Amino acid sequence: DSGVTQTPKHLITATGQRVTLRCSPRSGDLSVYWYQQSLDQGLQFLIQYYNGEERAKGNILERFSAQQFPDLHSELNLSSLELGDSALYFCASSAIENTQYFGPGTRLTVL
Amino acid sequence: AQSVTQLDSHVSVSEGTPVLLRCNYSSSYSPSLFWYVQHPNKGLQLLLKYTSAATLVKGINGFEAEFKKSETSFHLTKPSAHMSDAAEYFCVVIGSNYKLTFGKGTLLTVNP
Numbered sequence: 351d352s353g354v355t356q357t358p359k360h361l362i363t364a365t366g367q368r369v370t371l372r373c374s375p376r377s378g379d380l381s382v383y384w385y386q387q388s389l390d391q392g393l394q395f396l397i398q399y400y401n402g403e404e405r406a407k408g409n410i411l412e413r414f415s416a417q418q419f420p421d422l423h424s425e426l427n428l429s430s431l432e433l434g435d436s437a438l439y440f441c442a443s444s445a446i447e448n449t450q451y452f453g454p455g456t457r458l459t460v461l
Numbered sequence: 462a463q464s465v466t467q468l469d470s471h472v473s474v475s476e477g478t479p480v481l482l483r484c485n486y487s488s489s490y491s492p493s494l495f496w497y498v499q500h501p502n503k504g505l506q507l508l509l510k511y512t513s514a515a516t517l518v519k520g521i522n523g524f525e526a527e528f529k530k531s532e533t534s535f536h537l538t539k540p541s542a543h544m545s546d547a548a549e550y551f552c553v554v555i556g557s558n559y560k561l562t563f564g565k566g567t568l569l570t571v572n573p
Contacts, residue, residue, distance in 0.1 A: 352504065392565050398560065440505065442505075449510055452497070452504045455504050
């Protein structure tokens with residue numbers, strides 16, 4: 351158990367809908383990262399937050415957004431969902447040593 | 462920019478035989494490198510990491526990796542495979558903005 355929690359574990363929704371994925375980092379970790387894992391794209395970095403501020407952006411679509419709250423948990427919002435957004439979404443957290451610890455993931459299925 | 466190339470998409474070994482999963486990296490500076498493992502329907506678990514200390518890094522479950530700057534490699538090895546090692550393995554390099562870049566993964570199959 352990495353200490354990173356993600357909810358929900360599974361999410362099934364329809365095209366055009368909006369969903370919110372939640373992540374709680376390990377105790378004391380200030381950085382939160384979001385990744386998408388799909389069969390065709392592999393594992394891709396989406397976005398990083400550090401202590402509430404956006405730190406780095408990767409291949410995140412404009413339809414997607416994230417935020418980190420004062421209690422350091424983070425949410426990834428996915429809107430206007432398309433079939434191609436079906437994937438595993440991972441959250442990771444790290445302290446200052448850069449090692450990232452991953453949560454169990456949220457499997458999103460868009461029908 | 463940094464990148465990693467995992468040279469084999471699939472490796473198959475017999476239980477009790479050695480495991481070798483190959484990874485080459487590209488980085489414009491001294492990199493930090495990681496190996497993560499993903500068991501079916503599970504999250505990613507850190508196996509080991511190299512951060513410019515000892516070039517031979519020992520990880521969990523008997524795995525180790527050797528950083529070879531001259532060959533730009535960071536291959537993962539284990540002397541004796543166990544059935545529970547069957548999983549997908551990812552070689553990862555970290556960039557200056559702490560962004561992880563993943564290789565495409567190597568699926569390890571362990572045959573009885």
